[in-house]
Amino acid sequence: MKTHTHDYPRAILHFDGDSFFASVEQALNYTLKGKVVITGGERGAVTAVSVEGKRLGLARGLSLRDIRRVCPQAVVVSSDYVSYGIFARRMYTLVRRHAPVVEEYSIDECFADITGLARPGRSYEDIAQLIHRELEQALGVTFGVGLAPSKVLAKVASKHRKPGGFTAISTSEADAYLANVQIGQVWGIGPAMSQTLNALGIQTALDFARQSPEWLRANHISKPYRAIWHELRGTSVNAVAESGATVPASIIKSRTFSPPTADRAFVYSQLVLNVEGACARARRAGVLARRVSFFLKTQEFLYGRVELDLSIPSANPADILNAMRPRFDVLFKQGVVYRATGVSLGGLVPAGAAPLDLFGEAEAAQEQLPVLNGVDALNRRFGAGTVYAGSSMAARLHKAPERRRRAAIRPSHLQMDVTRRRKRLNIPFLGVAR
Amino acid sequence: MQLLGTIQAGFASPAEEDAADIISLEEFLLGDKEASYMLRVQGDSMKEAGILDGDLVVFERTAACRPGDIVVALIEDGYTLKYLRQESGRFYLEAANPQYPILYPKDGQILGIVTGSMRSYK
Numbered sequence: 001m002k003t004h005t006h007d008y009p010r011a012i013l014h015f016d017g018d019s020f021f022a023s024v025e026q027a028l029n030y031t032l033k034g035k036v037v038i039t040g041g042e043r044g045a046v047t048a049v050s051v052e053g054k055r056l057g058l059a060r061g062l063s064l065r066d067i068r069r070v071c072p073q074a075v076v077v078s079s080d081y082v083s084y085g086i087f088a089r090r091m092y093t094l095v096r097r098h099a100p101v102v103e104e105y106s107i108d109e110c111f112a113d114i115t116g117l118a119r120p121g122r123s124y125e126d127i128a129q130l131i132h133r134e135l136e137q138a139l140g141v142t143f144g145v146g147l148a149p150s151k152v153l154a155k156v157a158s159k160h161r162k163p164g165g166f167t168a169i170s171t172s173e174a175d176a177y178l179a180n181v182q183i184g185q186v187w188g189i190g191p192a193m194s195q196t197l198n199a200l201g202i203q204t205a206l207d208f209a210r211q212s213p214e215w216l217r218a219n220h221i222s223k224p225y226r227a228i229w230h231e232l233r234g235t236s237v238n239a240v241a242e243s244g245a246t247v248p249a250s251i252i253k254s255r256t257f258s259p260p261t262a263d264r265a266f267v268y269s270q271l272v273l274n275v276e277g278a279c280a281r282a283r284r285a286g287v288l289a290r291r292v293s294f295f296l297k298t299q300e301f302l303y304g305r306v307e308l309d310l311s312i313p314s315a316n317p318a319d320i321l322n323a324m325r326p327r328f329d330v331l332f333k334q335g336v337v338y339r340a341t342g343v344s345l346g347g348l349v350p351a352g353a354a355p356l357d358l359f360g361e362a363e364a365a366q367e368q369l370p371v372l373n374g375v376d377a378l379n380r381r382f383g384a385g386t387v388y389a390g391s392s393m394a395a396r397l398h399k400a401p402e403r404r405r406r407a408a409i410r411p412s413h414l415q416m417d418v419t420r421r422r423k424r425l426n427i428p429f430l431g432v433a434r
Numbered sequence: 435m436q437l438l439g440t441i442q443a444g445f446a447s448p449a450e451e452d453a454a455d456i457i458s459l460e461e462f463l464l465g466d467k468e469a470s471y472m473l474r475v476q477g478d479s480m481k482e483a484g485i486l487d488g489d490l491v492v493f494e495r496t497a498a499c500r501p502g503d504i505v506v507a508l509i510e511d512g513y514t515l516k517y518l519r520q521e522s523g524r525f526y527l528e529a530a531n532p533q534y535p536i537l538y539p540k541d542g543q544i545l546g547i548v549t550g551s552m553r554s555y556k
Contacts, residue, residue, distance in 0.1 A: 030508055090468045138469035138495050140545075427464075427492065433473040433506060433513035 007170030008147075010236040011124040013112040014154035015095060015135065016144040017087075018163035020108030021048035024087045025077050027140035028428055036074040038067055047079050051142070051163045078303045081344060084108075085252055086426050087139055094138055098131050104243045107250070111151055113240040125168050132166055148174075151238050152231035155187040156205070171234035178206035178232060188228050209233050251289070253278040254342025257395075260299045262337045267296065268328060269394035271341040272321060276392055278345050279317045288313035290347030292320055296331055297340040304331045313349055320345075321391070463550030465494035470549070473506065473513055480504070480515050483530035489553050491515065495546040501525075504548040507539050515548060 040047035099112035142164035146157025184194035209232040253274040293307040501520040516527035527537040
C-alpha cells in the first residue's frame with residue numbers, strides 16, 4: 001500500500017461499530033448469530049437492528065410493531081447498556097494502543113488522529129487496518145473504518161463499505177466519493193440545512209465542496225457549515241478532541257439485588273444508591289449531567305425505563321432524585337417483583353461550562369457544592385459509603401445479610417455470583433463450555 | 435493480592451516474604467484484558483488438564499493459537515474447550531479425557547485460547 005504523506009496532511013480515522021448494540025448481543029449470545037436481532041423495544045422504540053435485519057430492509061426508525069409484522073422471526077432483546085458500555089470502553093482502549101489522540105464520539109463510534117505515525121513499510125492504511133483487525137478480533141463485532149484527512153471525510157469513508165469495510169479517501173480521491181453522497185448524508189448537515197442547500201442547487205456533497213468562498217459569503221453560509229465545506233475539501237478544521245479522561249459519554253450505575261423484591265421502599269433505596277454512585281463518579285470526572293434515565297428490571301427481565309431532562313445540569317443526588325421521584329412513583333407497580341435498578345447520567349458537560357438558567361436554580365445548586373465536596377472528601381478518607389443519603393440506607397444495610405445468605409445456599413445462587421464478579425471485572429460472561 | 439511463594443502440598447513451608455511480589459488476580463488470569471471473556475465449564479472433557487465441571491475459565495479472543503494451547507471453539511452445539519493439536523498439517527481438537535472423540539474444527543470456529551481458570555471452594 002502507498003504512503004504519500006501529502007495525501008494526508010492529517011490522518012484521521014473513524015471507527016463505527018456495525019449495528020453496534022445488536023452486534024454486541026450476538027457476540028454475547030452465539031445463538032443470536034446469523035439472526036435478525038432487534039434491541040430496544042422497552043418503549044416500543046428500536047435502538048438497533050442487526051446486519052441480517054438491515055439486509056431485509058429493516059431500520060432503526062421503524063416501530064417494533066412494524067418490524068414484527070414484516071419479519072416475524074426477528075428476535076427482540078431489551079437494551080443492555082452495561083454490556084454496550086463495556087464493549088465501547090474496550091473499543092476506545094484498543095484504538096488508544098495505536099493512536100495518541102482518540103475522541104470517544106459516542107457509544108459506538110470514535111475518531112483517532114494518527115498524523116505523523118506512518119513509516120516506510122507502515123502506511124496510514126496499514127495502521128488503520130491493523131487497528132480494524134484487532135477490534136474485530138477482540139470484540140467479535142464488525143466495524144466500518146474510514147481514513148481521511150478530515151473528520152467529515154473520515155465519516156464518509158467509514159460509511160462507504162459497511163458492514164466490516166475499510167475505505168481510505170485521500171485528498172486527491174475525495175471528489176469521486178463525494179459525487180455519490182447526498183448533501184443531507186454529510187455529518188453535521190441536518191434536514192433544514194439540507195433543504196436550504198437543495199434550494200441553492202446543491203444536491204451532492206461534491207456540489208457543495210466545489211463552491212467558492214465568494215459563493216459561501218454571498219449565500220450567508222454560517223461558520224459551522226463553512227467548516228464542513230473545508231473538511232469536505234480535505235482541510236481539517238475540527239480537530240480530533242481527546243476525550244478519554246475529560247468528558248465520558250455517559251455514566252451508568254446499576255445493581256442487581258437478591259432476592260428480588262416487591263418492597264417499594266427497598267427498590268427505591270437501591271435506586272438512590274445508584275444515583276449516589278453515579279453522581280460521585282460524575283463529580284470525580286468534573287462533569288454535570290443534563291439528562292437522566294433510570295430503569296427498573298422485573299423478575300421476568302422486563303424493563304421499565306424513564307428518561308428525563310434536568311432543568312439545570314447537576315451532579316447532585318438531591319437534584320436528580322427530586323426530578324426522578326414523581327416518575328418513579330408512576331413506574332413502580334404495586335405487586336410486581338423487581339430484581340435490579342439502574343441509572344444513567346447523560347448529556348454530560350464539564351462542570352465549569354454549565355450555562356446559567358433564568359430562574360436562579362443554578363445559584364441554589366451552587367450553594368450545595370461545598371457540602372458535596374465535603375461528602376466526597378469524607379468518603380475518600382474513611383472509605384466509600386461513610387456519608388450517604390438517608391434514603392439509600394435500606395439498600396446499604398442490606399448488603400451484609402445478603403452475602404451471608406448466599407454463602408449458605410450457594411448452588412442456587414451460582415448464576416448470581418457470576419453476574420456480580422463479571423460486573424466487577426468487566427469481563428463479559430458468555431455461558432457454558434463443554 | 436500478595437504472592438507468598440509456592441507451596442508444597444503435604445508440608446507447610448514458610449512463606450518467603452522477600453521473594454514476594456504483588457500481582458492482581460486480573461493480571462494472573464488474563465491475557466489481553468480487552469479481549470477476555472468468561473465461560474462456565476460443564477462436564478469432564480478437560481479433567482486431565484485440571485479443568486473440572488463448574489470451573490470458570492477466562493479466554494482471550496485471538497487468532498494466535500498454537501498446537502498445545504487449550505482453545506475455545508464454537509461448534510454446532512455451543513462452546514467447547516479442547517487442546518489444539520496438529521498432525522501432518524491438519525488441525526484437530528482433543529479432549530483431556532480419553533472418553534471423548536476427536537473433533538475437526540472448520541474455519542473460523544476457533545475463537546481464542548484459555549488463559550486462566552477459577553474454582554471457588556467457599
